[in-house]
Amino acid sequence: MxxxxxxxxxxxxxxxxxxxxxxxxxxxxxxxxxxxxxxxxxxxxxxxxxxxxxxxxxxxxxxxxxxxxxxxxxxxxxxxxxxxxxxxxxxxxxxxxxxxxxxxxxxxxxxxxxxxxxxxxxxxxxxxxxxxxxxxxxxxxxxxxxxxxxxxxxxxxxxxxxxxxxxxxxxxxxxxxxxxxxxxxxxxxxxxxxxxxxxxQKAPLAVQVLKKLINEGRDASLETAQAYDRAFLANLFRTEDAQEGITAFVEKREARFIGK
Missing domain, CATH: 3.90.226.10 (2-enoyl-CoA Hydratase; Chain A, domain 1)
Incomplete structure (x- = not known):
C-alpha cells in the first residue's frame, strides 16, 4: 500500500x-x-x-x-x-x-x-x-x-x-x-x-455483485432491477466460486472461495 x-x-x-x-x-x-x-x-x-x-x-x-x-x-x-x-x-x-x-x-x-x-x-x-x-x-x-x-x-x-x-x-x-x-x-x-x-469470508464475486445490484437497483424500476438480479445470477452461476459453494453445501463442508 x-x-x-x-x-x-x-x-x-x-x-x-x-x-x-x-x-x-x-x-x-x-x-x-x-x-x-x-x-x-x-x-x-x-x-x-x-x-x-x-x-x-x-x-x-x-x-x-x-x-x-x-x-x-x-x-x-x-x-x-x-x-x-x-x-x-x-x-x-x-x-x-x-x-x-x-x-x-x-x-x-x-x-x-x-x-x-x-x-x-x-x-x-x-x-x-x-x-x-x-x-x-x-x-x-x-x-x-x-x-x-x-x-x-x-x-x-x-x-x-x-x-x-x-x-x-x-x-x-x-x-x-x-x-x-x-x-x-x-x-x-x-x-x-x-x-x-x-x-x-463470503464469496467475493457474489458480494461485489450484491453491492452493485443494491446500489444501482434503488434508482431503477422494480421490474428493471429484478431483471438485473436474474442476469447477474446467471453470470455468477458459471463461476468457480458458485460451483464450489453448491458442492460444499451438498458435501456439508465449509466452502473455499477464491474470487473466480
Missing part, C-alpha cells in the same frame, strides 16, 4: 483498515486527503488480498466535514473543482468492488456524513454524531448526501435535518435504519472488524 500523508493503512487477514489521520483538524477533508482516499480505494478495487475494508477516523471525529479554511476565498470555479474532487472520492468508495464498513467514532458532519453514506455498512460509537450542517454556512450539501438522506428517511425528515442542521445520535441512526450496529467507543473497532471479517 502506498505511503500516505493523512491515511494510515493496515491489513488484518483479508480486511484492510483505513484510518483518516488529520486529528488536529478533526479529520476535515482537504484536497490532499480527498486525493489519497480516492487513490486508496481505487488501488484496493482489484486486490486479491483484500476482501473487505474498514474506514474510520483518528481521535474525536470520523470526519468533521470539509476543511472550510481551504475553500475560503476561492472563486466559483475553484470551489466547484473542490466539490468535484469530493464526488470523485465518494464514487471511488461506492464503486469499489470490496464491501466498505464505516466505523464512525465521533463527528460525521457534512462531507463526513456523506463519506459514511458512501460506505456499504455503518457501525457507530455511542459518541457518534451525524449531520448536514451546511445551512449554517449559507450552503447546501454538495457530495450527494442530501439526496441519499431524502431517499433513506423520506423528504420530511431530510428537510428537518438539512434545514436545521441538527445532529443525529448513533441510537437515532440505528432506529431510523442508517446505522447497522452501535458499540461503546472502546469496542467500536472490534465490532466493526467482526462485521468486516464476516463479509470477507
Amino acid at each position: 502506498t505511503d500516505f500523508t493523512f491515511l494510515q493503512t493496515q491489513i488484518i487477514g483479508n480486511v484492510l483498515v483505513v484510518t483518516i489521520s488529520r486529528e488536529a483538524k478533526l479529520n476535515a477533508m482537504n484536497s490532499l486527503l480527498m486525493q489519497e482516499l480516492t487513490a486508496c480505494f481505487r488501488s484496493v478495487h482489484d486486490s486479491l488480498d483484500v476482501r473487505a475494508v474498514v474506514l474510520t477516523g483518528k481521535g474525536k471525529a470520523f470526519m468533521a466535514g470539509a476543511d472550510i479554511e481551504e475553500y475560503n476565498g476561492l472563486d466559483a470555479g475553484q470551489f466547484f473543482a473542490f466539490q468535484d474532487r469530493g464526488r470523485e472520492m465518494y464514487r471511488s468508495i461506492e464503486n469499489c468492488a470490496k464491501p466498505v464498513v464505516a466505523a464512525v467514532n465521533g463527528y460525521a458532519l457534512g462531507g463526513g456524513f456523506e463519506l459514511a453514506l458512501a460506505c456499504d455498512l455503518i457501525v457507530a460509537s455511542t459518541k457518534a454524531k451525524f449531520g448536514l450542517p451546511e445551512v449554517n454556512l449559507g450552503l447546501v450539501p454538495g457530495g450527494g448526501g442530501l439526496q441519499k438522506v431524502s431517499r433513506l428517511f423520506g423528504p420530511y425528515i431530510a428537510k428537518e435535518l438539512a434545514m436545521t442542521g441538527r445532529f443525529l445520535t448513533a441510537n437515532e441512526g440505528k432506529e431510523w435504519g442508517l446505522v447497522n450496529r452501535v458499540a461503546e467507543p472502546e469496542e467500536l473497532l472490534n465490532a466493526t472488524m467482526a462485521l468486516a471479517q464476516e463479509l470477507a
Whole structure:
C-alpha cells in the first residue's frame, strides 16, 4: 500500500483498515486527503488480498466535514473543482468492488456524513454524531448526501435535518435504519472488524455483485432491477466460486472461495 500523508493503512487477514489521520483538524477533508482516499480505494478495487475494508477516523471525529479554511476565498470555479474532487472520492468508495464498513467514532458532519453514506455498512460509537450542517454556512450539501438522506428517511425528515442542521445520535441512526450496529467507543473497532471479517469470508464475486445490484437497483424500476438480479445470477452461476459453494453445501463442508 502506498505511503500516505493523512491515511494510515493496515491489513488484518483479508480486511484492510483505513484510518483518516488529520486529528488536529478533526479529520476535515482537504484536497490532499480527498486525493489519497480516492487513490486508496481505487488501488484496493482489484486486490486479491483484500476482501473487505474498514474506514474510520483518528481521535474525536470520523470526519468533521470539509476543511472550510481551504475553500475560503476561492472563486466559483475553484470551489466547484473542490466539490468535484469530493464526488470523485465518494464514487471511488461506492464503486469499489470490496464491501466498505464505516466505523464512525465521533463527528460525521457534512462531507463526513456523506463519506459514511458512501460506505456499504455503518457501525457507530455511542459518541457518534451525524449531520448536514451546511445551512449554517449559507450552503447546501454538495457530495450527494442530501439526496441519499431524502431517499433513506423520506423528504420530511431530510428537510428537518438539512434545514436545521441538527445532529443525529448513533441510537437515532440505528432506529431510523442508517446505522447497522452501535458499540461503546472502546469496542467500536472490534465490532466493526467482526462485521468486516464476516463479509470477507463470503464469496467475493457474489458480494461485489450484491453491492452493485443494491446500489444501482434503488434508482431503477422494480421490474428493471429484478431483471438485473436474474442476469447477474446467471453470470455468477458459471463461476468457480458458485460451483464450489453448491458442492460444499451438498458435501456439508465449509466452502473455499477464491474470487473466480
